[in-house]
Amino acid sequence: MSAADGVVVGRSKLVDHGADGVRWCLVILSDGYRTTELPTFHADAAAFVEKLFATPPFTEMWCAINVYRVDVSSTDSGADSPAVCADGNPGSGTTSATFFDSTFCTNGTRRLLAGDQGLALLTAQAQVPEADATVVIVNTTEYGGAGGSVAFFSRHGAASEIGVHELGHSAFSLADEYADLNSGWSAGEPPEPNLTTITDRATTKWSELVAAATPLPTQPNPDCSTENLAASPVAVGSVGLFEGGGRSRCGVYRPEHQCRMRTLGQPFCTVCRRAIRRRLTPFMPVATGPRLGVQFSGTVAARVTQRWFTYDWPACWNVIWTVTTSTPVTPGPGLDWQVRVERSSRERITYWIDIENLTSTPIDVSARYAIVAE
């Protein structure tokens, strides 16, 4: 039921966009995977990386991010599953000896799958001292998870949403946008970027994102005794002031009708995306070099367009291409060229370079690159 019930096997860098000190480092830990089950964890961690990459704004900020997988094997498989849970949902009654001691029915709620967050932080930082965020995948296909300074979530197909939502809290300081508890907002203006009490068009927190034609408040809550679940009065994606958020049904506003901080499975709203981008921007690659070189050279026959390609370029490098000729042909231009880009994978780019010889004689050409950020 603790670190004595497993061992830290080692780490692997799944996404490498540069030195850890200048990138935002996510660490993915395993719990409840026996040594023979670690290949399953490798697939689960890879799937979470793909999910994160497919989630805006992480897609566009991907070059700011490094991801580590830390293999932690446990004595037993799975998680504790108490037979009796206060919410009336029984478990299997099994007890599993696992490194982070993950257990369902935390706080009497069956779906709350939580473990030792302090040990998870220590383990992550022992392997990756520059870690900025930590999540734990628990080896059970039953739906469950929990938040806090470390997010725990199971292998269930929908549970990784918990991990993304919780990163919104722990790493990007986003508030919840649902209204499950209070009729009114008793506190003052919240500091989180996605809630406000200010309804003045000029001074509300995200005023520059509100279209002039969007009414403010955009969707008041007419009955503060219940959460307003009515359809949006404006087009999906419109930024405005929608009453209800931060667990209060009235008196506080969220930026859009829907958001991942309100409902799992929804995209992050515009304001939350902006907040995540702001936190990640310092970690993006900065201008370096430039590092110069000639990628290829050759001869293009008269009045012909020839295509070259060069593959496996890191997608996070900023590369400028130029093509020139060493064959004097005057007067007039001797060649034209075009670069096309293929994102061949999450991390790689293939450049396709078409070079057209505009003259009536063969010309020698070379394609040069300048890497200006990496």
Next chain:
Amino acid sequence: MASWRVTFAYDGDRVRVIGKQRVDTLSPPDDSDAIADAAAGYWVEVRTAEGESLHRQVLANPLNDQMEVYSPDPTQSLHRIEASKPSGVFQVLVPDDPNGHDIVLHGRLSSAEMNERTSRQLVRSVLREQDFTSESLP
């Protein structure tokens, strides 16, 4: 580029600093503009010895006195339940500013101050390695 990683522990209404470590990494950007208008919520602040603010960073409910409950069914709303024994740890990365002297956590304690409109200073600690003295502020 150096930062301080500061670890806070909380147990009920007691919050204290249990770890401070220099890390050769970037820290999140300053949130002072967002906090200027804020009255509630949680944030950490790095101050000079004279009390001047150097860096402020918003935190989303770090004391975890409520636990979030999820559902695989997208028609079911998220909700939270009160934690029966709110305790745990959280960490922040703040800049290792040569003029930085103290780190201060602002917020509200879980039970007694739930209905307060404004946050207050909860704990202050000197930014010095191996010095785990932290002062709970009334």
